[in-house]
Amino acid sequence: MRLIWKLLRKHISLFELGIFFIANLIGMVVILAGVQVYTDLRPLVSGENALVGNDYVVISKPVKRVNSKAVFSPEEIEELKAQPFTLRLGEFTPAQYQVYGGININGQALSTLMFFEAIPNEFMDVKSKEWKFKPSKNKIPIVIPRNYLNLYNFGFSQTSDMLPQITESMMKDIELELKLSGDGNSQTFTGKVVGFSDRLNTILVPYDFITWSNKRFAKNEQVDISRLIIEVVNPSDPALLSYFKEHGYVPEEKPAESSKALFLLRVGVGVIIFIGLVFSLLSLIILTLSIYLLLQKNIEKLENLRLIGYTTSAVARPYNVIAVVLSVSIMILSVWIISRMRLLYIDYLAESTGREIHGTMALTIVCGLALMVGIIIFNIGIIRRKIVEISRKR
C-alpha cells in the first residue's frame, strides 16, 4: 500500500482538490442550512399552536333564494374527497335546535339567539385541554372567531360607556348561560370560551357535543351540510379554483398571512436547497474531471500495476481513500459551520416570536450523512469505472 501510494500520489493536484473541497463545502453548507432553517421555522408555521396555519379552504354554496337551503349532497362531498387537490375533508355539522345564549358584563345582561357548529378535531386550529364534552358535566367549551371579539371591542364597546373593552383572557373567564331547546326537550348549560380561531369563521363546539345534542334536541337524523373545510396542498392551485367555479362553490376569504407564510418558507427553502445542489453538482463535476485527469496522467503506472497482478480495487484504493477523506471532512466541517450559524439566529428567533425553538440538528446531520454517502459512492463508482476502462484498453 505504501509503495502504491508512493507511485500514484504523483500528479495529485492540491489546487484541483482544493477547488473541489471549497465548492463542495459551500454546496453542502448551503443545502444543510436550508434543511436546518426549515426544521427550525416549520414548527412556527404549521402544526400545533402554529403562528400561522396549514392550507385550509372553507367552501360553501351561495344562497340563491329565500326558503331554499344551500347544502352539499353526499355525492358532491364524495366527489370533492376524490379530487387530487384534497388532502382531507371535514364537514361543518350545525346544531339542529335552538340556542339562546346570555352573558352578564358589569350588570349589563346581553342575550341573543345563537347557533353552534362543529368540525372534526383534526381541523381545529385551536388546541385546548378543555376541548371536550361530557354529558354529565353540563359544560360546553366554545371557540369563537377572533374577529368576533374585535367586533365587540371596537364596535359595541365603543358605542356604550357601560360595555368595557375586554381582552382574550378576560373573555375566557366569562361564563355564558346557554339554553338549548328542541324536540320537546330543554336544558341549560354553562358555556365557556376556551379559544379564538383565525381560520374558522363560526361558533364552534366539540364534535362530540354536536352529535350528542343533535340526538337529544332534534328529531331530524339527516343533517344538512352547508359548509366544508378542505386541507389542500396549495390553496391557489388553478385546478382547485376552476373546480370550485365550475361547481358554484364559494371559498371563504381566509387570513392571508397563514398560507402565504408557509408558501414563502417552502419556496425560500426550496431555492436555498436548489442553489446548494447546484454547487454540489458543480463540485462533483470538478472532482470527476480532476480524478479523470489524475488517472489519465498515471495511466501507464496503472496499466503496469494491473499487469504485475494488482486487482482493480487495490489500484483504486489510494484514490478511494482521497475521496473518502475529503467527503468525510467536508461533512464534519459543514455540520460544524451550521451549528455555529444556528447560534446566530436561534436567540433572535426565540425572542421575536416569544417561543422556544425546539428544533434539533438531527435532520441536518442525517441529510449531511446521506449526501456524504452519496458523494462517496459516486466517487468510488467513477474511479472504478475509469480504471476498468484503462485495463480493458489493450
Place this chain on the structure above:
Amino acid sequence: MNTIKLKGVVPEIFASNKELRSEVWLSDVEFEQGKRYLIKADSGTGKSSLLSYIYGQRGDYRGDILFNDQNILTLSSHDWCMIRQSMLSILFQDLKLFGELTALENVEIKNRLTKTQPTRIIKGWFEELGIADKLKTRADHLSYGQQQRVALIRALCQPFNFLLLDEPISHLDDRNSEVMRDIIIREATRQGAGIIATSIGKHMDMEYNKILSL
C-alpha cells in the same frame, strides 16, 4: 496450469499474409509445464505480440489460446489477476519498471502482493547479478542492463507454472547472462515450471526441449 495451447493463432495484421512461413503462427503448438522452449524470430515477426497474447495483455489475434483447456478469452479481469500473481510470470521486453521507485522497491511492489520470496533471497539475487549496490537507486537512474536484471528478480517473486522471457539478455554481457540463466534454471526447476523464451539473435545458453522459429 499444465499446458498452454495455441490453435491457429495469428496476429490480425498477418492474417491476410498468404506467404507466412512459421512454426507457430497458424499452427497447433503446445507448451508443457516443466519444459523449456525457445522461440527464434527475426525482428518484426511478432514475438512480443505472441507473449502479450499469452499474458492477456493484448487481444488482437485470430485463433484460440487455451490454458489447459480453457479459452483465455473467457477469463475475467479477476481471473487474470490471480493468474498473474500465481501461475504466469513475465519478463517484459520493455521491462515495465516504475522509474520513481528504487530497484528494491520495484521488486517489493510485486513480492508484497504475492508474499513469495524472503528478503534474504532477493538480496542474494541482487548480489549474484552484481547490482547489490543499486538496491536504493531509483530505477530510472539505472542502465538498461541493470534494469533488465531488476525486472528479472521481480519476475521471480511469485509462484509460476510458466515463465515468459521476452529477449531476457538483450542488454547483458556473457557473464551476466550466465548468472541470469543459472538463477532462472534454479528457480524454474524448484517450481517445476516451464520456460518460454524469445530471442532475435543472442539467446540464453541452456538446454531447450524445443526450438521454434516464428
